Amino acid sequence: MSQETDTTQQATGAGGTEHSTRGAYVTGGAEFNRDTNYIEDRITRDASPGTNGEPGWPVEAGRYRLIAARACPWANRTVIVRRLLGLEDAISLGQPGPTHDARSWTFDLDPGGVDPVLGIERLQDAYFRRFPGYPRGITVPAIVDVASGAVVTNNFPQITLDFATEWTQFHRPGAPDLYPETLREEIDQVNKRVFTEVNNGVYRCGFAGSQEAYDAAYARLWSALDWLEDRLSRQRYLVGDTITEADVRLFTTLARFDAVYHGHFKCNRQKLTEMPALWGYARDLFQTPGFGDTTDFVQIKQHYYIVHEDINPTGIVPAGPVLGGWLEAHGRETLGGRPFGDGTPPGPVKEGEEVAPGHGAAPEH
Template identity: 70%
Template structure:
């Protein structure tokens, strides 16, 4: 927290990269690494989406931390015996401590772990998705999209930076504000940016160009969590996502695109925010709503044109072990 009660995110990450040439000591190798995510976490959601879009399921295994944790670490309480079946650990902190004993910063997801040593290689969530789309090219599926095309990178970076500052992190600045003035400033920035996005997406299918890009991958995880947790739990309550015509249609369009909605587990999302954030929700009561069946309703965005995967193709369905529950009505 800053002096005026504003929330300030710790941006200290392990920036080691896994690259095709192995210049940081970690070359891309099929089967060597494990991507650890939590279905609840929006930052981890990005890497789960890109892994799906690139078709890396057979070469980069997926560990899933449960939605509940304490101040020390994410843990694998959903796995048999409470241990990750590949890494053999109960908490993600164990992999961080193997990288640096007494690791002093946040134990965050996503994290990529070197399976032979059990050490975290990187938790730099922004770099992870970019590298999955580029450095892992030799292992990508046929038809994998280019999410960071060279000719659009400046615009992608500009839009993604605005989205990160005011929306991805903006909802947290609202939710964790420790003073009215800090909250009011964050709230105003959030809604000014959401209004900007509503206008931008009214006449175009995707944020940049006519295909899916890294910018869309970065916005979607916040939008899909908005009505379920951010609107009420984080006091981002000027309007619901469902009351913003362009953004709601855009979010449904992405949700129904293979690789996006099939990474979303609303029950785990709500359990994490409403149970773990004791200071915001001390009772730990998890709301029954909202109704999620609307995510599968027609969005009508096809009339705006665009080609979701560019010259590529949709990914196949996720492996059976990675499938999430089907949507249904709340209650």
């Protein structure tokens, strides 16, 4: 499941139909609490063990496969960072389809419904290979050791940081520094608030089980969005004058805001398009190589509106909103900043990894 769901547990306990439903997401009378217990193994240059004694895994080109569904914002982050840093040839990419059942994401977009590298139909198989009967959610993104077929980690916040800091020997020439040492403290502070109040805040609204829980989540979300609107009215990027990890983390929520969160999750005080600084900032990033060219609006809508059966029981996927505005001029250059710092933009999207025609933003007619 995507990081918002962890539906393997929830579905088996909620409906008694372990494999026939996509899962339950709302607990009546309660606020939404995300399970943030992930597989904390890390892939590092020295393969050192983790702080809690988790085994270490060495950085090694060709050894690992990143499994990241286009629909999921947490997975989308890893695809963006992989592309910005030029890690496509070092770490292969598997992409499940936009929907799943209560057990697992499936590779239904691949020929025969099987991942061509791992040879599995379900991501669950890679989790069970490492941890038989794995009891938590089968989440994306996940990194799998190709030789053994076993999952290494699904700790999405650490995956992108390690891409930036541990995989440097495989970065492309001109790769940006997404986690510069001099800005890490501020990036971490911004990321903490953005995750708590915005990235996760939209889910606390959407999966609230009571009016009181929803009202509290809604207030926190919009307080944070107002803070971001003010901050981004004065500077082009969230931290410093270049794109950093903080921008990647915020972007994937903004890209889904009007298409999903505004209506489906009832985050409807305003649309993103009605917040000038945030809307300009989102368009600025969308038009930057690595961001918009990894964003699949069709799969995004299919995931939320089809999978969240208890919120949208009809399974109807809305036709809107119109997406041409993402390509309109944003004017953010007047705030200064250099998107890639002393580096350069990434080249074309790797063959076979392109967003399908008609799934991204297109000029309005």
